[in-house]
Each structure stands twice: as C-alpha cells, then as structure tokens.
Amino acid sequence: MSTIGIAAENRRIDALLLRALYFGPKSYWELMRAAQAQTHQVLKALQSLLEGELVVYDGDRFVITEAGRQQAETLSLERVAEQRCEACAGRGIVLRPPFDSVLAAFQDIAAMRPKATPDFDQGYVTPETTVRRLALMAQQGDLMGRDILLLGDDDLTSIAAALSGLPRRICVLDVDERIVRFVRDVAQDQGWDHVHAEV
Incomplete structure (x- = not known):
C-alpha cells in the first residue's frame, strides 16, 4: 500500500473509532469490531487518539473527550448512527432458552x-x-x-x-x-x- 493509501486507511480507522465512541463508551473489543481493521492498526489508532486527547481510558472503557466530540462533529460522524441490530449486536444470535x-x-x-x-x-x-x-x-x-x-x-x-x-x-x-x-x-x-x- 502506498504512503497515501496508508494515511487514508489510518484516517478511516480513526473516524470509525471516533464515531463508535461518539455514541457511548466502548470496550477494547467493541472498538476492535467497530474499526474493521487489523489489531496492530487499531492499537496504533487508539494510541494516537489517546495522545491527541480525543479519547481517554477510564480503566474499563474508552470514552470520547469534548475535543474528540468536536472532531467527530467536524467530520459529520454523528450523522451516521449505529447500524447493527440492537437485539443481537450484529452477531446474528439472539438469546433464547436456556x-x-x-x-x-x-x-x-x-x-x-x-x-x-x-x-x-x-x-x-x-x-x-x-x-x-x-x-x-x-x-x-x-x-x-x-x-x-x-x-x-x-x-x-x-x-x-x-x-x-x-x-x-x-x-x-x-x-x-x-x-x-x-x-x-x-x-x-x-x-x-x-x-x-x-x-
């Protein structure tokens, strides 16, 4: 992948993480799913967002900061709500007995x-x-x-x-x-x- 392609992919992952966090705190695993990328890419993006103070980690979940919220709104990320099924969290499994x-x-x-x-x-x-x-x-x-x-x-x-x-x-x-x-x-x-x- 070219340098331009890598930069574009990094921006895409950052945007997906910010959008996910805009709608509420998320665990590491929830962000891994939201980013739709390889583990090392997600970790690098999270580190960048933490260093840029767009996101904080409270010991259990990642939370968007006010600066992160403004960044998300600048990118119009708040206009695309979560699209996964609320009943099964997009997994296709709804819990029935037992x-x-x-x-x-x-x-x-x-x-x-x-x-x-x-x-x-x-x-x-x-x-x-x-x-x-x-x-x-x-x-x-x-x-x-x-x-x-x-x-x-x-x-x-x-x-x-x-x-x-x-x-x-x-x-x-x-x-x-x-x-x-x-x-x-x-x-x-x-x-x-x-x-x-x-x-």
Missing part, C-alpha cells in the same frame, strides 16, 4: 471474577458475548453432551457452559492461577463435579 436464563446467572458470577491483567494479555468480553458464543456452539451441535477443553478461560466460558447444563465435562487449562482458583471456587459452590481447572 441461554437467556444462563445470562442472568452468569452476569452475577462474572461480576466477581479477578480483574483483567496485561500480564496475560487479558481483556474480558462482555457476559452477553460469552453466552452468545455458547448459543452458537449449541446451535452447531458442539455443546450438548460434549467434553469441553478450554485453553485459557479469562472470559469464564467454562462457568457459563456449566450453567447451561449441556456439556458432559468441562476442563480449563489457564496460566493465570487467579482464574483457575476462581473457576474451582465457583464449581465447588455450585456443586459441579464435572468442572475442573488446572494451571
């Missing part, structure tokens, strides 16, 4: 998990995203009566899967001892003898 009740229980448990740490490149997806993944797995026949092995589980897919009552066995392997301990504690509290976690 996953609608799984989500309610999972949200309470996930709220108590250890905080994400950059030591293991963690960045949690929302509880809704985790449960939608399970709904997709079930739809594809990959959950009911299955033995599930999770290599890394900072999104606590193991716990959401156990709440569904569908897998036969669940095993988590994770380098983060805090996650392993958390999964074990929840499994013990819930009386799940089919859920195991190891470092």
